Amino acid sequence: MEFCSINLPSSKSESNRLLTMNALSDGKIKIGNLSTARDTQTLISLLKNEVEQSTFDVLDAGTAMRFLTAYFAVATKKEILLTGTDRMQKRPIGILVNALNSIGAEIAYEKEVGYPPLRIKPLQMQISSKISIPGNISSQYISALLMIAPTLPKGLAITIEPPVFSKPYIDMTLGLMKLSGIQYTQQEDVVSITSQSYQECLQNVESDWSAASYWFSIIALSPIGKRVFLKGLKAESFQGDQVIKDMAKNLGVHFHFENNGILLEKENSIQKSYLKLDFKKCPDLAQTFLPCAASMKISLEISGLESLRIKETDRIKALQNELSKFNCQLTEPEQGLWKLDSSNFRVQSGIEIETYEDHRMAMGFAPLAMKQNIRINEINVVNKSYPSFWEDLKLFGFELIKQ
Numbered sequence: 453m454e455f456c457s458i459n460l461p462s463s464k465s466e467s468n469r470l471l472t473m474n475a476l477s478d479g480k481i482k483i484g485n486l487s488t489a490r491d492t493q494t495l496i497s498l499l500k501n502e503v504e505q506s507t508f509d510v511l512d513a514g515t516a517m518r519f520l521t522a523y524f525a526v527a528t529k530k531e532i533l534l535t536g537t538d539r540m541q542k543r544p545i546g547i548l549v550n551a552l553n554s555i556g557a558e559i560a561y562e563k564e565v566g567y568p569p570l571r572i573k574p575l576q577m578q579i580s581s582k583i584s585i586p587g588n589i590s591s592q593y594i595s596a597l598l599m600i601a602p603t604l605p606k607g608l609a610i611t612i613e614p615p616v617f618s619k620p621y622i623d624m625t626l627g628l629m630k631l632s633g634i635q636y637t638q639q640e641d642v643v644s645i646t647s648q649s650y651q652e653c654l655q656n657v658e659s660d661w662s663a664a665s666y667w668f669s670i671i672a673l674s675p676i677g678k679r680v681f682l683k684g685l686k687a688e689s690f691q692g693d694q695v696i697k698d699m700a701k702n703l704g705v706h707f708h709f710e711n712n713g714i715l716l717e718k719e720n721s722i723q724k725s726y727l728k729l730d731f732k733k734c735p736d737l738a739q740t741f742l743p744c745a746a747s748m749k750i751s752l753e754i755s756g757l758e759s760l761r762i763k764e765t766d767r768i769k770a771l772q773n774e775l776s777k778f779n780c781q782l783t784e785p786e787q788g789l790w791k792l793d794s795s796n797f798r799v800q801s802g803i804e805i806e807t808y809e810d811h812r813m814a815m816g817f818a819p820l821a822m823k824q825n826i827r828i829n830e831i832n833v834v835n836k837s838y839p840s841f842w843e844d845l846k847l848f849g850f851e852l853i854k855q
């Protein structure tokens with residue numbers, strides 16, 4: 453049977469880490485296959501213009517904001533201003549700023565305490581080599597601190613206070629640092645990194661598993677036997693979002709790794725009507741999985757959604773609003789425990805999906821067009837992580853009408 457092949461974008465998470473480590477090592481890390489995602493392109497251009505500029509605007513790129521805060525705190529030679537979109541100015545950064553200032557950095561808030569924009573002065577002297585940081589707000593703070601640790605004269609021991617959310621992203625940071633020649637020790641909640649240099653190396657960025665997740669959803673909603681091939685994905689990956697391949701088995705999606713990618717196929721499998729899921733390690737998959745499960749009338753008991761409130765938008769509210777248009781309710785009956793009632797999922801004409809300046813709202817709901825025509829507003833949001841998303845849908849056979 454015919455199937456279409458999709459060239460996924462490469463991972464923006466890996467790209468942005470490698471770019472940060474390359475800047476910290478004065479260009480020792482050669483990077484192949486950098487992502488076309490706007491978040492990565494923004495970081496590339498900010499780092500390229502570092503010498504001439506003194507104001508740096510990350511737009512809506514969370515990793516760029518957090519990684520550059522740590523980078524400039526230890527590497528800038530002049531006072532700089534680091535800023536972002538209105539939404540970025542509402543995404544907390546106080547935990548990271550406090551940690552950096554406790555090491556000796558000089559970071560001040562330009563507007564509201566705890567939030568960007570930040571004014572950062574050159575580091576004079578490292579005054580401490582130990583910090584403790586809560587693990588349940590954003591792992592990006594921890595990744596940012598890990599990457600600068602080897603460049604500090606006294607190194608750094610970071611205690612990551614449990615519970616830890618988004619842990620695979622911390623492991624990805626440590627994995628890429630190791631490949632770039634950095635040694636570290638990890639004992640219970642403490643990661644210790646001595647002062648040392650990144651080594652010359654060549655790193656190739658993998659395809660993006662978060663982007664791949666939308667294809668698992670599309671195949672889940674396709675007729676039995678429908679297939680798609682996703683190029684560049686491998687069985688071994690630093691990206692925690694690879695768990696989508698196991699999660700999507702519950703949606704009747706079979707996968708098979710081949711030499712240069714993964715083949716997905718809709719199988720004739722018994723479908724469950726209820727699932728229990730935890731998104732603590734893979735928060736970005738929630739917007740893929742919930743709309744898809746809803747439209748398959750699979751109700752969910754969900755944990756691990758806490759961090760969604762401080763991402764591109766309040767993603768819980770956004771999901772609640774948009775799922776309710778399909779007669780599905782997402783509620784939080786107990787703190788930290790959500791329920792999605794999909795039993796009354798209903799398709800109706802004229803549904804319009806709002807995207808709240810959040811790429812994952814557009815891409816998470818788009819597969820529902822397998823069931824009915826839907827209108828998605830502000831389609832350019834996808835550029836943040838997957839610029840060719842709509843073109844790829846056309847390759848698969850989606851009919852797109854621009855209005």
Ligand SMILES: O=C(O)C1=C[C@@H](OP(=O)(O)O)[C@@H](O)[C@H](O)C1
Pocket residue numbers: 464465466515589590591592595617618621735736759
């Ligand atoms: O480090 C990273 O590359 C990311 C970490 C996660 O954020 P949190 O650690 O804030 O959950 C994830 O949601 C984001 O898309 C990318």
Ligand SMILES: C=C(OP(=O)(O)O)C(=O)O
Pocket residue numbers: 512513514515516736763764812837
């Ligand atoms: C949360 C995301 O990105 P960031 O935090 O880097 O803006 C995302 O891509 O879903």
